Amino acid sequence: MDHTLTAWLFPAITLVAGIAIGFLIARFAPNAAPNRTQRQLDEMQERFDAYQSEVVSHFNTTAGMVKKLTQTYQDVQDHLADGANRLALDELTRQRLLAALHTEESSDKRERLTPPRSYETPKDYAPKSDDVPGMLDESYGLKKPQAPL
Numbered sequence: 197m198d199h200t201l202t203a204w205l206f207p208a209i210t211l212v213a214g215i216a217i218g219f220l221i222a223r224f225a226p227n228a229a230p231n232r233t234q235r236q237l238d239e240m241q242e243r244f245d246a247y248q249s250e251v252v253s254h255f256n257t258t259a260g261m262v263k264k265l266t267q268t269y270q271d272v273q274d275h276l277a278d279g280a281n282r283l284a285l286d287e288l289t290r291q292r293l294l295a296a297l298h299t300e301e302s303s304d305k306r307e308r309l310t311p312p313r314s315y316e317t318p319k320d321y322a323p324k325s326d327d328v329p330g331m332l333d334e335s336y337g338l339k340k341p342q343a344p345l
Contacts, residue, residue, distance in 0.1 A: 281294075
């Protein structure tokens with residue numbers, strides 16, 4: 197009996213010691229896999245945050261530039277209209293110049309799309325005429341017997 201206890205006790209103690217040593221090595225090793233993975237995850241999160249802030253900055257700058265462009269365009273339109281009012285020799289020329297300015301503004305507007313004329317849903321089968329048997333008919337696809345010659 198003493199021999200079987202030693203045969204079981206030694207492997208059990210070795211197993212417990214191996215688990216403890218493995219746990220300590222995994223816990224305190226500088227390049228352990230969980231720590232490296234966590235560092236990589238943190239680096240990716242930092243890069244993603246930097247990218248998001250760069251995108252927000254880009255769109256804010258773009259919005260500011262578009263606003264400035266719109267204001268400049270409006271200033272040019274006002275300048276042209278003022279010039280037409282001041283520099284036109286007669287009323288007819290002034291009216292033509294102002295009409296040309298307003299025509300260009302209205303031509304920039306987009307056309308509206310017209311809705312479809314039919315609101316019928318599309319079919320997932322081919323329609324058939326009334327004199328042709330449907331696919332669920334017993335005689336569908338069968339050839340008719342020919343009369344002997």
